[in-house]
Every structure is written in C-alpha cells, then in structure tokens.
Amino acid sequence: MKYQIIPVTPFQQNCTLLWCETTLKAAVVDPGGNLERIYAAIEQLGVTLDKILLTHGHIDHVGAAAKLADETGVAIEGPHSDDSFWLENLPRQSQNFGFAHCDAFEPARYLEEGETVSVGDCSLEVIHCPGHTPGHIVLFNREAKLALVGDVLFRGSIGRTDFPGSNHSALIHSITQKLWPLGNDVAFIPGHGTMSTFAEERAHNPFVADQLLD
Numbered sequence: 001m002k003y004q005i006i007p008v009t010p011f012q013q014n015c016t017l018l019w020c021e022t023t024l025k026a027a028v029v030d031p032g033g034n035l036e037r038i039y040a041a042i043e044q045l046g047v048t049l050d051k052i053l054l055t056h057g058h059i060d061h062v063g064a065a066a067k068l069a070d071e072t073g074v075a076i077e078g079p080h081s082d083d084s085f086w087l088e089n090l091p092r093q094s095q096n097f098g099f100a101h102c103d104a105f106e107p108a109r110y111l112e113e114g115e116t117v118s119v120g121d122c123s124l125e126v127i128h129c130p131g132h133t134p135g136h137i138v139l140f141n142r143e144a145k146l147a148l149v150g151d152v153l154f155r156g157s158i159g160r161t162d163f164p165g166s167n168h169s170a171l172i173h174s175i176t177q178k179l180w181p182l183g184n185d186v187a188f189i190p191g192h193g194t195m196s197t198f199a200e201e202r203a204h205n206p207f208v209a210d211q212l213l214d
Helices: 035-045 065-072 081-088 090-096 168-182 198-204
Strands: 002-008 013-019 025-029 048-053 075-077 116-119 122-128 137-141 146-150 187-190
Touching: 002 035, 013 035, 013 187, 025 035, 025 116, 035 065, 048 065, 048 116, 065 075, 081 090, 122 168, 137 168, 146 168, 168 198
Parallel strands: 025 048, 048 075, 146 187
Antiparallel strands: 002 013, 013 025, 116 122, 122 137, 137 146
16 A cells, blocks of 8 residues: 655645555545645556545545535545534534635544555544544554554643543543554655654654653
C-alpha cells in the first residue's frame, strides 16, 4: 500500500490518499476540505478513487466528504456509529469553527471494531478507538505496518478530550491497549503534524510514554 499526505483546511489536517499498487484503486481518508488539492493528487498519481474513509466526525476531517462523494459517485465509509451526532451537527460545527457551511450527512456504511475495508488488493483493519470522540476509528494496514490514527495520537501529544462525548481515560486506554499491541515498528499518520512510530511515542510522548504509565 502506498500513500500521500495532503494537508487541507486552515487546521492543516492530514488528508491521506491511499492506493493499491497492483490495481491503482485508491481511498481518500478524512477529506476535510480543499478538494482541488485532492483531485490534483489523484490525477498526478493516475489512481482511481474507489471510496472515502472517515476516522471521526469533526469538520476538519469530514467537511468535503459529502461533496467528494456526490461528485465522484463513490461511497463514504466510517466512522463508527457513535460519531453519528457529530455528522448530524455539521452545520453547527461549521459555524463554531469558522468553516464554510457544511450540511449533515450519513455515510453509506458505519464501521465497527474488527471489520476490514478493502482498497484494491490491500486491506485495512478497523479499530474502534474512542476518547477524542466516541466513534473514532483507526485504520491499520498490517502488511505495511501503517496506521491512520486521526486525532487519537500525535507526535509528542494526544487528542483533545474537551469536546462533547470525549473521555480522557478512554483515550489513554485506546492508545495503550489497542494501538501499542500492533507493534513498536508501526508508523502512523496523525490527523495533524508529522508522522511518527509507536516506539517513538512509547519512549518519549509526555502523555503516554511507558515510564509514565507503569
């Protein structure tokens, strides 16, 4: 599986274009905005968009998803159904965060723990990781040892837990009990900022380093 990170929105959210090298089928993960950048990357790479995947319901991650789906005819999958209230409240989110108006929408498929999503011949495992939002999911490609973690974990930080439905202890549990067991050699793409590895965060992250939680 190959990928390209496309920063979008004033929040510099990491939209990710994933594709299968064999079939050139692709998925866009968290298209928060700036569709022109996403279309340009798809055209430049010569891939075919097959689906849209969402890690959670915050507007900087989903703001352009419905428009992209309408324009391309592909389906939206994710997040977990526990984030449905965030998608229903997109008009209010757009107002609160200074984004252009965004209508509410419902994905074609909510994703559950243990399910898989295919991108061409590649497979992504769905891991339900509540905390930042109740329906947040992480997408994991075991062959590439790559995780798309949205706003669960960042280089040197963790997701905010001051939103409605957030839960700090649940977030810590998601990171330490669901992500760490995937392996220290897993690289991850966060929702914002630069990539890192689970080993790096277990050693140095001031919120979830192993020495802090023993």
